Amino acid sequence: MSPGKFFQPRLAALLTSPRTRQSLRKLQEAKRKLGAQPHVVSVWLRVDDPYSYLLVQVLPRFLAHFDVTLRIHLISSHDPATTPAPGQLAAYARQDAARLARRQALDFPESCTAPDATDCDQATRLLMAHTQQAPATFLPMAKQVLGALWRGYHKKLATLVSRFPLMPGPQALRQLADNQQALHQLGHYQPAMLHYGGEWYWGIDRLPYLAARLQQLGTARVAHDFALNDTPLPFESGHAGTDYLVSDPGDLATLRALHLPLEFYFSFRSPYSYLALTRVIDLAEHYGLDLRFRPVLPMVMRGLPVPRDKRMYILLDAAREAERLGIPFGHVCDPVGAGVERCMALFPAVQAAGHAEDYLLTIARGIWAEGADVSTDAVLHRLVTTAGLDWATLNQELKSTAWQTMATTNREALNALGLWGVPVLHLDTPTGRCTVWGQDRLWALEDALADVLSSPASTAPAGGGNLSA
Incomplete structure (x- = not known):
């Protein structure tokens, strides 16, 4: 392991630690008080x-x-x-x-x-x-x-x-x-x-x-917590147990019978994709959606710039979100380059074998929470085995270039939706299409599903159509 790969997860863990955040906040508050500033x-x-x-x-x-x-x-x-x-x-x-x-x-x-x-x-x-x-x-x-x-x-x-x-x-x-x-x-x-x-x-x-x-900090003029409006909507802290918008057995049966397709565009280098992953899988299972994973290359590997300020804000914001959602995060080993390519190379075979969920959950957690350097055989071997997959079989896929065609197809489909960043979720329903960008927009998918129930078309088969459009 190179010195950079050794120190990177440790530095990332320090930067994103809730303890570090609280220490910096205390320092800022001490400076404010010392200067008698508002x-x-x-x-x-x-x-x-x-x-x-x-x-x-x-x-x-x-x-x-x-x-x-x-x-x-x-x-x-x-x-x-x-x-x-x-x-x-x-x-x-x-x-x-x-x-x-x-x-x-x-x-x-x-x-x-x-x-x-x-x-x-x-x-x-x-x-x-x-x-x-x-x-x-x-x-x-x-x-x-x-x-x-x-x-x-x-x-x-x-x-x-x-x-x-x-x-x-x-x-x-x-x-x-x-x-x-x-x-x-x-x-x-x-x-x-x-x-x-x-x-x-x-x-x-x-x-x-x-x-x-x-x-x-005691700056509130009133005792109660701040709310964006008088009647805060539920589910703002993510799903916990059965906290879904639709939970009635009859309504769920109606939605599940439709087998609506949900496309999930993601990147192995996107922390927001990682934060969305478990919740998207759970959401798809709850509503009986046909979840289709569509990995794309990171922006920098597609020739799109990601300056340092943007990378830093995304990392720190993702850390706050991960803490709120109770998702392990912080020991990060950047997979850009060979790491991403190797993860992409294994994906077509994994998906064909029906093990995409276990593979993605294990790889993403390794990258974003365990400091796993997926550019190395030893680490990728360990993660693949942890996911319950056969390394001896998958190892041969590292030589394949089939993933490049998959990545190009997925990128073009993402661009056709009018977007380029990830995570993006695209839901096709009898009442229309819902495309959302961001791990904090899963509620919009549920709103779209609720709209299906209120429409006479809810008993009709899903529209299908060209999902890449």
Whole structure:
């Protein structure tokens, strides 16, 4: 084993350890107290980012709950190094934001296009001219501006622009550049982010983590825990036992009889794929879904950039999620390169033999929780044997190149769905198709299954069709 492979899992375990996280938080709090500083939460918004609009709607409730100082920063551009396909990402984000808004009783149009570029410029300059105002003034204005922008209410936006001053264009460009640089210097790259005490939190999805931290610090103005809305929806902590949206025996029998196909696009190098794996398998078993595994090469092995800031945020965010879900995580040995290729090479034979689940669970846990270097024969042999498979038979598959055709086919199918990252889950039902990106969107699949039950078509056979479309 090389020195790098020896030390990498140990360093990753140290970085992702809950103990390390708590120690760093204590250090940040000590520095804050020593400087007699308030609790400052910095928020980074972009007007054409759907998640920024959702966040703006929740922040008033957040500020009513916690005694914190809010500092708003506007940014306006994509970083090509972190967003290789901005058009695809924007299209998916609009669909996902609409779905998330329905779930959390927030405003977002069910169907919309990208907002007009001129409107975006005016909205950005309008908000930038007022970020120094008190949140009680700024946030309602921001909600009106972004609501008009996303719903295409040009006259309403024009009225707001005429009523309130805009930051002059040259000044706005300088300020946007400064904000983008400050975001990068703090170690991040995307909008709808909150930064507090050295940690990042993405939009309303990760806001509960920040709320729990502030609650522990005693900054809450009220005794009860923070909730995104008055009636928090269930299942936000993942599935525990039988906590599924549909559990009635009759309804389950109806769904199971359909044998609906669920495609799972994943990468051996994706921590979020690992976090999704067990829950996707359990979900498929509960609903009687025909689970189809579709591995793809990691982004960097497909020529897509993944800068250090992005890798670091994903690792630390995945560690928080793993702790919440009770999934072992932290002793990580990066499989990029030969490790991924070897895992991919064995997969077609494993899948053909009907052992894909055991194989994937064992390999993924080895990579992300046990520091297993799958680029070596000895480690791969051990993991394959642990999964109950015959190494002597599978070992011959390492020489095969059939996996390359599989990887290409899966990548093309993923691109046809309008996405490039993983994990992605694609469910085909009689009432439509549901495509979600992320291990924290399994609830959307359950919503789609519940829709099947409410449709007269629920007794019809699954549509099937071209699942790669």
